[in-house]
Amino acid sequence: MTALPSSATPHASHPDQNLMDTVARAYALYAQQAGSWIQRFGRQGGTVHCRSGCVHCCDFPVRCSLAEALLTASALSPEQLDAMQRRAHEVIANAKTAQSWDEYFQRHRRDIGYCPLLDRQTGACTAYEVRPTRCRDTFSAMNARFCQVGTLEGLNRREQAEYAREVKANPATDGLSHYIAPLEDLSEPIWSEASRAMQGRWGLEVWGDFWVLTTLSQDGAFMAAVRAGQGSRAIKRARALRLWNAEILEIG
Ligand code: SF4
Numbered sequence: 348m349t350a351l352p353s354s355a356t357p358h359a360s361h362p363d364q365n366l367m368d369t370v371a372r373a374y375a376l377y378a379q380q381a382g383s384w385i386q387r388f389g390r391q392g393g394t395v396h397c398r399s400g401c402v403h404c405c406d407f408p409v410r411c412s413l414a415e416a417l418l419t420a421s422a423l424s425p426e427q428l429d430a431m432q433r434r435a436h437e438v439i440a441n442a443k444t445a446q447s448w449d450e451y452f453q454r455h456r457r458d459i460g461y462c463p464l465l466d467r468q469t470g471a472c473t474a475y476e477v478r479p480t481r482c483r484d485t486f487s488a489m490n491a492r493f494c495q496v497g498t499l500e501g502l503n504r505r506e507q508a509e510y511a512r513e514v515k516a517n518p519a520t521d522g523l524s525h526y527i528a529p530l531e532d533l534s535e536p537i538w539s540e541a542s543r544a545m546q547g548r549w550g551l552e553v554w555g556d557f558w559v560l561t562t563l564s565q566d567g568a569f570m571a572a573v574r575a576g577q578g579s580r581a582i583k584r585a586r587a588l589r590l591w592n593a594e595i596l597e598i599g
């Protein structure tokens with residue numbers, strides 16, 4: 348996902364500053380490693396198709412840790428947080444009514460649409476420096492049109508076979524989709540670090556939808572329960588806020 352940098356930085360006196368610093372360090376390491384991988388890939392004749400302003404992947408559902416969501420939230424304006432909250436309720440409504448993951452995924456892309464942090468005029472992410480892992484490690488080994496909602500679903504049988512052949516032939520994919528697998532694999536330490544940091548700080552882990560967690564991270568009662576290591580109390584608070592759904596959130 349491509350974008351322009353945001354100048355916002357996390358607030359220094361945040362009670363979870365250490366945890367956010369851990370995530371920020373893991374992001375920086377990933378940026379270095381991914382940059383080196385992309386350079387090597389280019390020298391070997393490979394092409395990463397992502398470009399600034401290319402936004403088709405900004406309508407995907409995004410999963411992250413609460414540690415990442417805290418870091419994002421720490422740099423958002425009140426207006427952005429309001430937009431995240433509206434999006435969080437749309438996400439929950441979708442999760443409550445979708446009959447399958449596929450329906451949830453497709454409705455998210457088609458009906459809920461682009462992330463509210465995307466500047467639709469410029470194609471820039473307005474939270475670029477604090478975007479979550481999934482937004483950092485999504486890269487395409489094939490033309491960006493394959494990332495656009497509806498493209499793969501609209502291929503006829505011949506085109507599907509051609510797509511499958513191209514994906515298999517491209518050494519940067521996992522053989523199943525056109526996204527660059529090694530760049531996704533390289534980001535795994537970010538989630539391991541986040542997991543360790545949450546366990547160390549709170550004694551529990553919180554994972555799930557990016558917009559819901561960013562919103563919950565701003566709720567004092569929810570965060571008090573998390574900081575006390577009380578998962579059931581955190582779930583109760585999320586329920587009271589109408590922001591709980593066990594399909595898209597995990598606390599424990
Ligand atoms: S090519 Fe695909 S993965 Fe890359 S920025 Fe564009 S939409 Fe996102």
Ligand code: SF4
Pocket residue numbers: 348349350404405406409462463464465466471472473474475478479482
């Ligand atoms: S935070 Fe939102 S706008 Fe930014 S890259 Fe991720 S999905 Fe796109």
